[in-house]
Amino acid sequence: MDPDTPEEWFKLAFDAEDPEEKIEYFSLILECRDLDPELWSNEAIALVWNNKGIALSFLGMEEEALECFKRSVDLNKSDIDVWCNMGVVMFNTGRYEEAIKCYNRVLTIDPGNEHAWVNKGDIFELMGKHNDAIDCYSKVHKEIELDNKFAVVWHKKGLSYFGLGKYEDAIKCFTKVLKIDPEHLDAIENLKTAMARTKKMNDEMKYKSTSCL
Structure with missing residues (x-):
């Protein structure tokens, strides 16, 4: 696999243990302008945004993580994992009512x-x-x-x-x-x-x- 392709960056990001390294590879994918549409559907790109958000959250960068999760659900509104991740960030930042809304969204999809x-x-x-x-x-x-x-x-x-x-x-x-x-x-x-x-x-x-x- 070409080490300079989005597919390899995706693999390297998942294999990386350092959150900053994960963020670097996920960012390369998201900044790439010639993604193969057959491989990189909206759901796949949403997954990248979600995982970048998780890595940012791990570093305590909650607001940056939240922006990633929002970008993810814009592309795939039925991903309950992302809504849960958003709920956690909302909770951690004291936005309890918004966190409840996130979990309500999850429960609408999966009661x-x-x-x-x-x-x-x-x-x-x-x-x-x-x-x-x-x-x-x-x-x-x-x-x-x-x-x-x-x-x-x-x-x-x-x-x-x-x-x-x-x-x-x-x-x-x-x-x-x-x-x-x-x-x-x-x-x-x-x-x-x-x-x-x-x-x-x-x-x-x-x-x-x-x-x-």
Whole structure:
């Protein structure tokens, strides 16, 4: 393969470990004026923009990465990976509502996309919208799937219930986490705290009932 062709630059970019080197090769492709249209469709060029954006994001160049992702979706609006990447950048730069819009776009294309549901839930949780977060996390699992990725989601859901003061629901979630991963330290500690809060609430209720007699 000719080392000075876009096809070879593409291969070199993927093989490179240095993000700056990746960016250099992807830029050469994007600046090339005589790309073979049979090899370089809009979808292929969109892929290059996306991967250049990923490399820029890795270097902390979020705004430059975002411009690449936008160029990518202009060429291929159905690529959910790019919309997810845009969502991550929007989240990292504090643009939560825009990040949610990106994940909504993903879910329009792929309603069952777990990555989008979890990330959207995380944003809602960060914004203090615990009920919305719970709704998102609930899309990822049905009951108790024996997989560590589901343990993570059950734990997130438990924290959302905890934020609402629904400690008994939080206990159920943390318990599910520990059925999947018995050594999940955060779940162990959060379960203890939720149980202590529940006991305190119950004791207060009993005291109020007694004092009313």
